[in-house]
Amino acid sequence: MTHTYIQGTGEFKAGFFPFRLFSGRALIVVFSLILATALIWFLSMARVADLGSGSNLASSGLIELWKHGDVVVMIRHAERCDRSPNRCLGSADGITVNGSQAASDVGAGLQRLGLERAHLIASPLTRTQQTATYIAGQTVISQDWVGNCDTHFKNEVVGHKTKGENLILITHSGCIDHFERTMGLPAGERSSEYAEAFFVKMDGKSIPRVLGSLNAVQWKSLANDQLK
Incomplete structure (x- = not known):
């Protein structure tokens, strides 16, 4: 949050930078990367295929x-x-x-x-x-x-x-x-x-x-x- 001085009133008005919106988007990106990394790790784990199943x-x-x-x-x-x-x-x-x-x-x-x-x-x-x-x-x-x-x-x-x-x-x-x-x-x-x-x-x-x-x-x- 920022404070803006209003000329002639001697008062400060509270306000917000756009970074709050940016931070929200950044969090979404970070969580998406975490999920993608976890998915790649899960899919890359060595597994034992059931050779009696399907193809x-x-x-x-x-x-x-x-x-x-x-x-x-x-x-x-x-x-x-x-x-x-x-x-x-x-x-x-x-x-x-x-x-x-x-x-x-x-x-x-x-x-x-x-x-x-x-x-x-x-x-x-x-x-x-x-x-x-x-x-x-x-x-x-x-x-x-x-x-x-x-x-x-x-x-x-x-x-x-x-x-x-x-x-x-x-x-x-x-x-x-x-x-x-x-x-x-x-x-x-x-x-x-x-x-x-x-x-x-x-x-x-x-x-x-x-x-x-x-x-x-x-x-x-x-x-x-x-x-x-």
């Missing part, structure tokens, strides 16, 4: 990458016996009967995708070994690092990926979470259901890129031509 599988490029052996798949073990009321497949540290069926469904899906250029490794724990057996239809080699869920897990994955060969890891939710963290995935995007498969492009030329995920049920709903 996500086709647009991900997974099929072509798989044909060239440029994919790593991390699969969480099937339903744990010691955390479920369902009937156990065997010992309490293994998976349930329902879990073995889910693992078989994942295996059938991977077979349709093609395992000619794939190498499977499992964590040595009972639940991952059983899951791997039902996925592959045979015993799968185990290595300790696949079950070591720490900050070095991503480096281990990269180090064990062979050029031109897809790598399938039967592992744990904690390991997958550590990998997702290093990929910059926010907390709301980091999750893995029992027997869920998490796909990553890893061609040795560019930085790894998250392709998306498929749960055990979704494999059965995919048509053969979608996986070729």
Whole structure:
């Protein structure tokens, strides 16, 4: 607010500069910029695409990458016996009967995708070994690092990926979470259901890129031509 002297009266008259209108417009501009920045940040966040939904599988490029052996798949073990009321497949540290069926469904899906250029490794724990057996239809080699869920897990994955060969890891939710963290995935995007498969492009030329995920049920709903 300003004060204007009125000649001959000895009085000051209160008034306002136009900056009040300008300030209002400036606030609108500032808020618009803040909203635009927030929207750009939100849209640029790394996300895990649901490959069983819509055209996500086709647009991900997974099929072509798989044909060239440029994919790593991390699969969480099937339903744990010691955390479920369902009937156990065997010992309490293994998976349930329902879990073995889910693992078989994942295996059938991977077979349709093609395992000619794939190498499977499992964590040595009972639940991952059983899951791997039902996925592959045979015993799968185990290595300790696949079950070591720490900050070095991503480096281990990269180090064990062979050029031109897809790598399938039967592992744990904690390991997958550590990998997702290093990929910059926010907390709301980091999750893995029992027997869920998490796909990553890893061609040795560019930085790894998250392709998306498929749960055990979704494999059965995919048509053969979608996986070729």
